[in-house]
Amino acid sequence: xxxxxxxxxxxxxxxxxxxxxxxxxxxxxxxxxxxxxxxxxxxxxxxxxxxxxxxxxxxxxxxxxxxxxxxxxxxxxxxxxxxxxxxxxxxxxxxxxxxxxxxxxxxxxxxxxxxxxxxxxxxxxxxxxxxxxxxxxxxxxxxxxxxxxxxxxxxxxxxxxxxxxxxxxxxxxxxxxxxxxxxxxxxxxxxxxxxxxxxxxxxxxxxxxxxxxxxxxxxxxxxxxxxxxxxxxxxxxxxxxxxxxxxxxxxxxxxxxxxxxxxxxxxxxxxxxxxxxxxxxxxxxxxxxxxxxxxxxxxxxxxxxxxx
Amino acid sequence: xxxxxxxxxxxxxxxxxxxxxxxxxxxxxxxxxxxxxxxxxxxxxxxxxxxxxxxxxxxxxxxxxxxxxxxxxxxxxxxxxxxxxxxxxxxxxxxxxxxxxxxxxxxxxxxxxxxxxxxxxxxxxxxxxxxxxxxxxxxxxxxxxxxxxxxxxxxxxxxxxxxxxxxxxxxxxx
Numbered sequence: 001x002x003x004x005x006x007x008x009x010x011x012x013x014x015x016x017x018x019x020x021x022x023x024x025x026x027x028x029x030x031x032x033x034x035x036x037x038x039x040x041x042x043x044x045x046x047x048x049x050x051x052x053x054x055x056x057x058x059x060x061x062x063x064x065x066x067x068x069x070x071x072x073x074x075x076x077x078x079x080x081x082x083x084x085x086x087x088x089x090x091x092x093x094x095x096x097x098x099x100x101x102x103x104x105x106x107x108x109x110x111x112x113x114x115x116x117x118x119x120x121x122x123x124x125x126x127x128x129x130x131x132x133x134x135x136x137x138x139x140x141x142x143x144x145x146x147x148x149x150x151x152x153x154x155x156x157x158x159x160x161x162x163x164x165x166x167x168x169x170x171x172x173x174x175x176x177x178x179x180x181x182x183x184x185x186x187x188x189x190x191x192x193x194x195x196x197x198x199x200x201x202x203x204x205x206x207x208x209x210x211x212x213x214x215x216x217x218x219x220x221x222x223x224x225x226x227x228x229x230x231x232x233x234x235x236x237x238x239x240x241x242x243x244x245x246x247x248x249x250x251x252x253x254x255x256x257x258x259x260x261x262x263x264x265x266x267x268x269x270x271x272x273x274x275x276x277x278x279x280x281x282x283x284x285x286x287x288x289x290x291x292x293x294x295x296x297x298x299x300x301x302x303x304x305x306x307x308x
Numbered sequence: 309x310x311x312x313x314x315x316x317x318x319x320x321x322x323x324x325x326x327x328x329x330x331x332x333x334x335x336x337x338x339x340x341x342x343x344x345x346x347x348x349x350x351x352x353x354x355x356x357x358x359x360x361x362x363x364x365x366x367x368x369x370x371x372x373x374x375x376x377x378x379x380x381x382x383x384x385x386x387x388x389x390x391x392x393x394x395x396x397x398x399x400x401x402x403x404x405x406x407x408x409x410x411x412x413x414x415x416x417x418x419x420x421x422x423x424x425x426x427x428x429x430x431x432x433x434x435x436x437x438x439x440x441x442x443x444x445x446x447x448x449x450x451x452x453x454x455x456x457x458x459x460x461x462x463x464x465x466x467x468x469x470x471x472x473x474x475x476x477x478x479x480x481x482x
Contacts, residue, residue: 010373014407017381021396021403025446028394043389050341058349128347130340131391131398132357132461133439133451137348164392174392179451260351 051127119269135175142171152268158235158256184227188220206251325369355461367409368418380406401438428469432462
């Protein structure tokens, strides 16, 4: 067979490589659960130590900056007085930190007391998605701590997202702001139920509230418990904009949790439906199905694994 | 072995650049780690696509379509495996970009900052269009292609590329 010219060779190679990847995509669409898990495990295992190292290094640099360079800079400007001032500021900052920590612990304690049957683990955010279009973060805890797919992730301020993949010592969390994300919610005061989903932007959308229902800016949005991932009444966000739509209102919700500044989160170590305070009504059941489909979304169609 | 040689097309002479051993691999890993790491501390950094910039730079510099497309494939698949997208989505897009960058690099002199700015901007939009097209055709996920965010991202990445490519030029064998 006559040898192909170099230009044609690269075209054939391009076609072959693209076709192979299309095939790979097709296989993943047919078998949603496998999703090239082995390659992902290798890549995440290779990258996560670097991310851990980076997180540790940045923490050290930040500490050094806060506790040494910043103070020495101010000392240079006004010696003793400045130094004393800096020390006081540091103390205030530490006290504020402790106060914030106490608030967080109080919230945690409240949460734990109202859901004593829910095991949970605290994890640190060590990385984000390499995909610029999605809102995903990596945590420093994984299968070894009992974290599995579809487990809820929260902070004391509110809902963060859910685990979409878990590896040995790390896991991948889909944030509420991602386009594929969703959670069953209701307006805290009126108890109007509707799922809230991500838009790929900082604000969330509450999708199925009829034009006849009354919703005001500033109202609290909390979990309804119907998605069987999050317990009822966890804060999700605050209504920040309400406009009438063709069939449903266009409602934007500002997340309660600071999703762009996450440092530590709590993973709810169960995928069993969390205890509801009351039996769901017929409407709840209907919405539960809608929310469940929305939350499952494109991530997986697999039923949740049960936590031992 | 020659460190750099001339590629003669028509009347023009275009230099093909070589890099010190491991440069491409290390740049690729560094870009992927930064891509996954920076947004945690600087949320706005999520707008950057460092793996794409690396694919374009080495494609333009090496000027070999086969190695350009294979590098794009590798970076794209690794990027896929570090995100929630199915494996192949970014792989396909970066394969095509790697091929095009190498092919264009073999025909034009792409050393001038203005040329690099324009090419990176164009490739960025094309990359996004391929990703959206694959999502629509193969994954049945429809999303708006041309948004204000894309415009800003395109501009920011193209500006960053000019400085990044200048730094990477220093890793070439002289």
